[in-house]
Each structure stands twice: as C-alpha cells, then as structure tokens.
Amino acid sequence: MKKVLSLIMVGLVAGSMWTSSSQAGETYVSGNIGIVWMNDIEFQDNWTDDDDRFELGTDSGIALTGALGYDFGTYRAEIELGYQANDIASWTETDPGDNDPAENSTGDVSLVSLMLNGAYDIDLEGVEIYPFAGIGAAFISFDDASLCFSNSDEFRSKDAVALAYQIGAGVTLPVGDNVMVDARYRYFATGDFSFDKPDANSNIESHSAMLGLRVGI
Numbered sequence: 001m002k003k004v005l006s007l008i009m010v011g012l013v014a015g016s017m018w019t020s021s022s023q024a025g026e027t028y029v030s031g032n033i034g035i036v037w038m039n040d041i042e043f044q045d046n047w048t049d050d051d052d053r054f055e056l057g058t059d060s061g062i063a064l065t066g067a068l069g070y071d072f073g074t075y076r077a078e079i080e081l082g083y084q085a086n087d088i089a090s091w092t093e094t095d096p097g098d099n100d101p102a103e104n105s106t107g108d109v110s111l112v113s114l115m116l117n118g119a120y121d122i123d124l125e126g127v128e129i130y131p132f133a134g135i136g137a138a139f140i141s142f143d144d145a146s147l148c149f150s151n152s153d154e155f156r157s158k159d160a161v162a163l164a165y166q167i168g169a170g171v172t173l174p175v176g177d178n179v180m181v182d183a184r185y186r187y188f189a190t191g192d193f194s195f196d197k198p199d200a201n202s203n204i205e206s207h208s209a210m211l212g213l214r215v216g217i
Contacts, residue, residue, distance in 0.1 A: 026071045032182060032212030036063035036084045038109065039207075043200040054093050054200075058109060061086030063186075063208040067117070071216075076119040080134065084188070084206060085110040107144040111204065113137065113164050113188070128172045128180075138164035138190045140204065162203070163191035178216030185209055 041056040062085055069078025088107045117134035142158045170184030186208040194201040 025073065026178075026216050028069050028071055028178075028214055028216045030065075030067045030069065030078070030182060030212060030214040032063075032065045032184065032210040034063050034208050034210030036061050036086065036188075036206050036208040038086045039205040041109070041202050041204055043202045045200045054091065056088060056109070057090035057092070058086035059089045061108075063206075063210060065210070065212070069117075071121075074121055076117075076121065076130075078117045078119075080113075080115040080117050080136075082113040082115065082188075083110070084113075084208070086206075107142065109204075110141045110143065111164075111190075112139045115164065115166060117166075126174060129169065130172070131167075131169045132184075133165070133167045135163075135165045138162050138204075140190065140193060158195050160193035160195065162193040165189060172214060180214045182212045182214050183210070184212075 037060050038058045041058070043054050043056070045053070063082070064084070065080055065082040067078040067080040069076050086109050088109060113136060115134040115136035117132055119130045119132035121128045121130045138161070140160045140162060144157060166186055166188040168184055168186035170182055172180040172182045174180050187205070188208065189205045190203050192201050192203050
C-alpha cells in the first residue's frame with residue numbers, strides 16, 4: 001500500500017511540475033505552524049528469534065513548514081523544508097509477559113524533512129481548496145531518550161534517514177494583495193528505518209493541523 005501511495009504522489013508532483021497553464025505563473029513563499037500528533041512508534045527487534053516488539057508513545061508536539069513554490073494557475077509545485085517534534089511520553093514492551101509502560105520515560109523525537117510537493121487548486125469564488133501530496137526525505141532524531149529498560153543506556157540518542165511522503169488538503173482565503181491565509185491537514189509518514197544497539201527497525205506516522213500564510217513574490 002505504501003508503494004502504491006508513493007507512486008501516486010510521484011505522479012501528482014510530476015504533473016504539477018510539467019503541466020502548463022494559460023495563466024501567467026507566480027512565485028510564492030509560504031510558512032505554516034501547527035500541532036502534530038504522532039502515532040505510537042512500534043519497533044521490531046532484530047536481536048532475538050522471538051517476535052518481540054516495543055512501542056514508543058509521544059505527546060502532541062509542534063510542526064513547522066516553509067516552502068518556495070511556483071503557481072501555474074491551477075497546479076502548484078514547491079520545495080518544502082519541515083520540522084516536527086514530540087516529547088516521549090511512554091515506552092511499552094508488547095511482549096504479553098512484560099507489557100507495563102516504562103516509568104520516567106523522557107526525551108523527544110524530532111524530524112527534519114525536505115519534500116517536493118504538488119497541489120491542485122480549486123477556486124470557489126475567491127476561496128480555494130486544494131489537495132496536495134509530496135515525497136522526499138526525513139532526518140529522524142531520538143534525543144536523550146532515557147528509558148528504564150536494560151538496553152536503554154545504548155538508546156539515549158539515535159539518528160536515521162528515511163524516505164518520506166505526505167498527503168493532505170487545505171483551504172486558502174485572500175487577505176491582501178498576493179497574501180492568503182492557509183489552513184491545512186497533513187498526514188506525514190516515513191519508510192522503514194533501522195538502528196543498531198538496540199538492533200531494531202520502525203517507521204513514523206503523524207497527523208498535523210496547521211495554519212499559515214502564502215505570499216506571492
């Protein structure tokens with residue numbers, strides 16, 4: 001399913017980049033800020049023959065994006081730099097014999113993403129709604145993850161790089177000359193990534209509600 005979604009998004013981005021419009025194009029910059037909720041991050045361990053798993057839970061966090069794009073009239077293409085961070089709330093073994101949440105779990109999970117996005121604008125008498133999709137890379141950091149399990153000393157800080165993709169929808173409202181307020185929902189996910197010490201793999205999924213501005217330049 002993830003491969004299918006990735007192919008769909010590549011197609012949307014390619015269409016946004018190469019489809020011409022009868023209207024004159026416009027360059028723009030945009031910025032958004034909002035709240036992000038991460039799904040529980042489930043790790044599959046690779047150091048035993050058992051199907052051991054452990055889950056990391058997080059609190060709600062902050063999401064930021066900034067983009068430079070080109071508006072073709074109906075289609076838009078943009079390069080986006082994003083950041084999201086969530087505090088670690090719990091660490092749970094999913095082994096039926098040991099499934100109590102870890103106490104005093106601390107630290108945070110953060111992602112820096114670089115995405116190529118495509119959007120399709122639908123004009124409703126001044127107000128625009130748009131679906132969008134993107135594909136790129138995410139730089140993932142687990143910082144100061146102090147966990148009360150035997151291997152926690154080897155898991156305090158870890159970094160990884162993974163394929164990333166996102167889909168969502170938004171609405172824009174003009175508030176000035178070449179200035180629009182932008183509200184959007186975004187689903188963001190990464191492909192699988194791996195760590196050593198502990199030897200485990202996982203992926204990240206999140207949901208964001210964001211508000212910002214798009215300004216023509």
